[in-house]
Amino acid sequence: MPQNSFGLISKAAAVYAKDLRLELRTKYALNAILMFGITTLTVVSFSVGQSGLPPKLLSSLFWIVMFFSAMSGLAQVFVREEESGTALALKLTTDPDAIYWGKLGFNLTLLTIMTVIIAPIFFIFTDAPTDNLVLFALVLFLGMIGLCGATTIVAAIIARASVKGALFAVLSFPLLLPLLLVLVKATEKVLLGVSFSSVATELQFLVAFAVVMIVGSVMLFKFVWLD
Amino acid sequence: MWWKWSLFIAMGLVIVFSFTTPAPQQQIGEASRVFYYHIPQAWICVLAFMMSMIFSIRYLKNRRIEEDDRAADAARLGFIFCILATVTGSIFAKVTWGSFWNWDPRESSIFILLLIYGAYFALRGAVEVEERRAALSSVYSIFAFITVPFLIFVIPRITPSLHPEDSIVTENMKFTMGPAVRTIFFSSLALFTVVYFWMFSLARRVRIIERSRMEIEE
16 A cells, blocks of 8 residues: 555556556557557548538447547556566556556556547548537547546456457446447537537536546456456 | 245246236236236346345455355346346337337346346456456456446436336336235245245355365365
């Protein structure tokens, strides 16, 4: 257990910096996520064309692309530790809470980079309305936090299992379903060009979901990490 | 032994009466007899999943492998009853609303329960070391459970319900069932619960035999 919050933050920052440096060396997870996202977006764009799709369809297509792109790379942060055999060293040198926060931060960075690249391409490819970009970015950002909060612990779980491939999406999907439904709804409203107050309920939901998932993960993470 | 015979007789009586008395809901008619079976199945499903989660929490607390066995057994039985409730509900939906599946809130939530526990069994199958399997699947089932309140909040806002609630309770939570319907329904509920606990104890006995055989082989 951490002695004080400062110790926790600096340890988490160290874990985060280590993961970031490793990722920059190989860019494995980032490439997987980006290539997956761009490929699926291309397929979507080719098959439905640039004709103005209704916002409902656009927002569901967008979140399907985002969900599966995220699924292709987010598990890497823990799988890498197990594959290179460094999990034990990490366990000995720092406490579980710091590792969780560090990894969560790293996954959040990955998804932020993904969003910054994929979302503009989405707007270019599908000709979606761009009147409400600030609100769109807010919904996207809260959605990313919820997505990371719910899946980081799942990544830790599947890293310890012997079959890793499809298990991540299988385990994550039921947890993320309420989040995805609300995100699709909120994005649809945003694309229709509504004001802030009419998506307030959805935004509240997104914040609540992210907070509950992260708190639950912090409580349960040590059971996964130190078994 | 005596209670198994009385269970047999009582269950037989419930089945006979559930088909010979007038249908419980006049508007829906004959199809509403499914109510005597569908709701007890859904109740057992929820009960079994609750038990599974409680055993998971107890496993993480005291690290005894029996608790994990119990959690897995309860989840497996809950899954069977969940499938039964889904199938009976779906047939009922076909008869009354005209399609087998229309993402009614209850349909959505039971579908997600199936997904969560399907994932739970997939996870159990993917971990070989016993202690690790127990810890990981316990964490997963607890974590999955904390997303359920969000679903209950979200889904009714997205799709309107077609579920016949007024056949069970009215707005002011009063039972509108007649005395005959009520007797059959609550007997069915109680008997299903007894059957569930019987199945659960049988699963426990099988586990104990398996464990002792593994010890002998070692």
